[in-house]
Amino acid sequence: MIKVLGVEHIGIALDKNEQLSKVLKDVFNLEHIGSEIIEEQGVNTDIFNVSNTKIELLESISKDSPISKYISKYGKGMHHIALIVEDINVAIEHLVSNNIVMIDEKPKVGVEGYKIAFIHPNSTPGLLIEICQK
Amino acid sequence: MIKVLGVEHIGIALDKNEQLSKVLKDVFNLEHIGSEIIEEQGVNTDIFNVSNTKIELLESISKDSPISKYISKYGKGMHHIALIVEDINVAIEHLVSNNIVMIDEKPKVGVEGYKIAFIHPNSTPGLLIEICQK
Numbered sequence: 001m002i003k004v005l006g007v008e009h010i011g012i013a014l015d016k017n018e019q020l021s022k023v024l025k026d027v028f029n030l031e032h033i034g035s036e037i038i039e040e041q042g043v044n045t046d047i048f049n050v051s052n053t054k055i056e057l058l059e060s061i062s063k064d065s066p067i068s069k070y071i072s073k074y075g076k077g078m079h080h081i082a083l084i085v086e087d088i089n090v091a092i093e094h095l096v097s098n099n100i101v102m103i104d105e106k107p108k109v110g111v112e113g114y115k116i117a118f119i120h121p122n123s124t125p126g127l128l129i130e131i132c133q134k
Numbered sequence: 135m136i137k138v139l140g141v142e143h144i145g146i147a148l149d150k151n152e153q154l155s156k157v158l159k160d161v162f163n164l165e166h167i168g169s170e171i172i173e174e175q176g177v178n179t180d181i182f183n184v185s186n187t188k189i190e191l192l193e194s195i196s197k198d199s200p201i202s203k204y205i206s207k208y209g210k211g212m213h214h215i216a217l218i219v220e221d222i223n224v225a226i227e228h229l230v231s232n233n234i235v236m237i238d239e240k241p242k243v244g245v246e247g248y249k250i251a252f253i254h255p256n257s258t259p260g261l262l263i264e265i266c267q268k
Binding site: 002003004005006007010012013014019020023024026027029050051052053055074075076077079080081094095098123124125126128 | 210211261
């Protein structure tokens with residue numbers, strides 16, 4: 001069984017993080033937790049604390065990254081939500097047994113060392129969902 | 135000064151809420167808080183509890199609703215985040231004085247009776263932001 005504990009972050013796909021990052025920091029006074037490059041996914045991230053969850057800005061640093069492909073197809077904008085689950089392996093098993101198609105059938109390592117797995121967007125039409133476990 | 139208290143909800147623009155609603159309820163076991171029609175905005179909403187925040191599915195019930203126009207232009211998908219602020223009037227004043235353009239310069243009434251105001255997306259490129267106060 002899956003146990004969803006909350007939304008870990010909301011991911012935004014951007015060409016450049018700079019402009020939105022500046023507004024979130026200087027106008028909305030959100031705390032900038034940090035920046036991290038995830039080479040494997042070809043992205044540079046900027047993470048902001050919004051008290052109950054986080055906003056993750058995703059800037060593509062490689063032409064064939066998933067973010068770059070997404071922007072070519074849909075333009076920049078809100079990309080995915082990450083749901084924290086109690087046990088990611090149990091969650092994947094539960095989802096697959098309910099005919100949900102996983103992009104990642106085994107967890108990989110994401111930002112801040114979380115175990116993460118993406119669900120195929122066709123299984124949750126209109127909302128790309130990442131599941132993650134700290 | 136603006137004081138952001140958290141993300142109240144994440145809004146998803148859909149032609150029909152049914153398919154994603156069913157998956158969130160039956161597969162992810164999220165609590166369905168309720169459905170509400172907001173005539174003024176031409177939408178039918180389905181709201182889910184995700185512990186620390188909410189997911190709001192927005193189905194257009196009018197051809198000239200903002201959601202309908204959004205879907206025509208960008209397709210269905212993640213639409214906006216709503217940030218809870220301590221005082222919405224103070225927040226609007228702060229944003230305007232920082233050259234942020236408001237769609238709603240005065241708060242209007244949204245789902246669950248919240249006072250809400252949308253920011254023009256050109257001011258926060260890549261992320262449509264609603265601010266709200268309970």
